Amino acid sequence: MPKKQKITGEKIAVRKKADKRQSIEKFIKKNKVISDWLREGGAGRGELLMILTEKLPRADRKKLEHTADAVIELGADLVKRIIEIERENRQLRSLSLTDELTGLYNKRFFKMQLGVEMARSKRTGQPCCMAILDFDNFKEINDSLGHSEGDRFLKEVGLLMRDRLRPTDFICRLGGDEFGILMPATGLVDAIGIARRLQQFIMDIHWKKFITTASIGMAEFDPSEKAALEEFFNMADIELYRAKKDGKNKISYTSGGIERRIAAAEPVSLHERELLLKMKGEKPPK
Structure with a gap:
């Protein structure tokens, strides 16, 4: 040796x-x-x-x-x-975990991390929320300005959205013009506030000659329930469909199987806070 x-x-x-x-x-x-x-x-x-x-x-x-x-x-x-x-x-x-166009995480990573956060919620008792965001007029940008400009829009706006989220949040490109946002240890009221700020930011972009808007479907994971990962993901996906059906530039959300839809850019009122707390079985503060 x-x-x-x-x-x-x-x-x-x-x-x-x-x-x-x-x-x-x-x-x-x-x-x-x-x-x-x-x-x-x-x-x-x-x-x-x-x-x-x-x-x-x-x-x-x-x-x-x-x-x-x-x-x-x-x-x-x-x-x-x-x-x-x-x-x-x-x-x-x-x-294998990164979206080639935007450099953000991809759908595979999103679902992996979603499983991690659901397990964390069950362990800590804290809720977590997810959102699926879809640009309402992206097809018009593609058709009018070309696919290369559409790609540039997705890349630049995707990175700008990431910079406007909290360090603990995750944003991923799920495919096409759909983005997933995961908000760990966050209740529905706070998550709605984050989603509304993103909506307002997107409206203020004015990409070329277009005023851009986004529809958002949201779901809150209740750690006391036994929802599977795909079920939780599909809840937000269904809410996105409802938001677009309700006229676009809307947020639609679900918590504990009870759905409420709200118009974009509205503050969360005291009445809404009370309703959300009741949905969770909590008493509103006096």
């Missing part, structure tokens, strides 16, 4: 015992380059744990100098290839 050497970015540490770094073990098993190297060295996969030292914090590197059974130097070409593979895998993971 080679002598212990100072660890550099072109070396790996090898330990002959089990370790909790399961993610690194999986990385080793999934990459053919590393597997081939292990095979050629006559080592079994279960016997060795390899750690790319350039990925470790400085404190861990120093600790590793004292705990590793050996530090083995690899050829620069092999290290370069390992890093390239890791970078390619990271890019593929990013592409």
Whole structure:
């Protein structure tokens, strides 16, 4: 076995015992380059744990100098290839969750995160809300200005909407001109306020010669209910259909199976707040 050497970015540490770094073990098993190297060295996969030292914090590197059974130097070409593979895998993971046109998250990510937030709501007892937003006159922009201008509208307005949401919110492009907005730990009253501000912002854009408007369907997830993910998603989708059917530039929402529809750009009145609280089984403040 080679002598212990100072660890550099072109070396790996090898330990002959089990370790909790399961993610690194999986990385080793999934990459053919590393597997081939292990095979050629006559080592079994279960016997060795390899750690790319350039990925470790400085404190861990120093600790590793004292705990590793050996530090083995690899050829620069092999290290370069390992890093390239890791970078390619990271890019593929990013592409699978990102919308190519806007750079926002895509529908796949939205549903994954929706499941996370529904589970969090059940655990904490806090509600969460989601919205599906659809531009009312996007077809006119496409038909009059061309698809390239329509794409530019979706990209720029999508990013502007993201900047106007809270850091804890998620906005994703679901497809076409539909966007999903997920608002964790947020009740319906606050979520409606967020949706109305977005509607007003969209109306103020005046893209070229067009005054843009958006219809929004919303749903509140009640952690005490047993709604499945697709059921919760479809609730907001149905409300979007109702908002467009009611004349567009509207918000339609549902909570606990009780639906109410409200016109755009109206403040949430005291009466509406009382109704929403009653829908949730809570008493309005005196």
